[in-house]
Amino acid sequence: MLVCPHDYAKKSNHFATKFDHVITYEEVTQFLAGRASSAMEELRARLLHRAALLTQATTKARRGYEAVALADIDRFSEKYVAMLREEAIVLEPGSAMLSNGRPGERRTMIFAPNALPKWAFLPQTRLVHQLREANANINLYGWGDFFTEIAITM
Structure with missing residues (x-):
């Protein structure tokens, strides 16, 4: 919806x-x-x-709306990406994570599409780490509809 x-x-x-x-x-x-x-x-x-x-x-x-870029958001994103690489986490940052000029209300880290398995039964989806109110949520959009197939594969 x-x-x-x-x-x-x-x-x-x-x-x-x-x-x-x-x-x-x-x-x-x-x-x-x-x-x-x-x-x-x-x-x-x-x-x-x-x-x-x-x-x-x-x-x-x-x-209309014009986003105001905040340097603190850029610095946070740079440190987040650096941590991924230092910890050898096998997730490729998406283009938005690597860009500068992120607005203050931007609170998500969107990974590149190739961060996900290429299972034929999965819809096109993205991996998103949402940061808000001290919570972190990992969202695999659309995967819930394929829970049985994923459980069998894993």
Whole structure:
């Protein structure tokens, strides 16, 4: 499922059509506002707050956005890649990990596609290390649908 602004789904239709469902921020905002109209005080306030956040995100998408590069993010990425090489971790950094000028909200390390096994039954996927709130998540997108085949192979 893809949840995104309406304009994004329309502009990136070739990408959006790859998902089973597309739900727009505007639809979610309308749903939340509708629920808020019949909710009690605290729940009403929470629903309206969530609707306002989505409206803000949609407005940001419409007016455009310019990422501000932060040197600290570049330094972190350089040290992360150096650690991979020093520890002889057999994962090739993706192009975004090797580039400079990463914006402050960038909190992911995306590895090169050849970091993954080339099993014929797997969909094209990527390995992503997400860094946020002191957590690290390794995501193998789409692999869950092939759990049985992966378990047999391993």
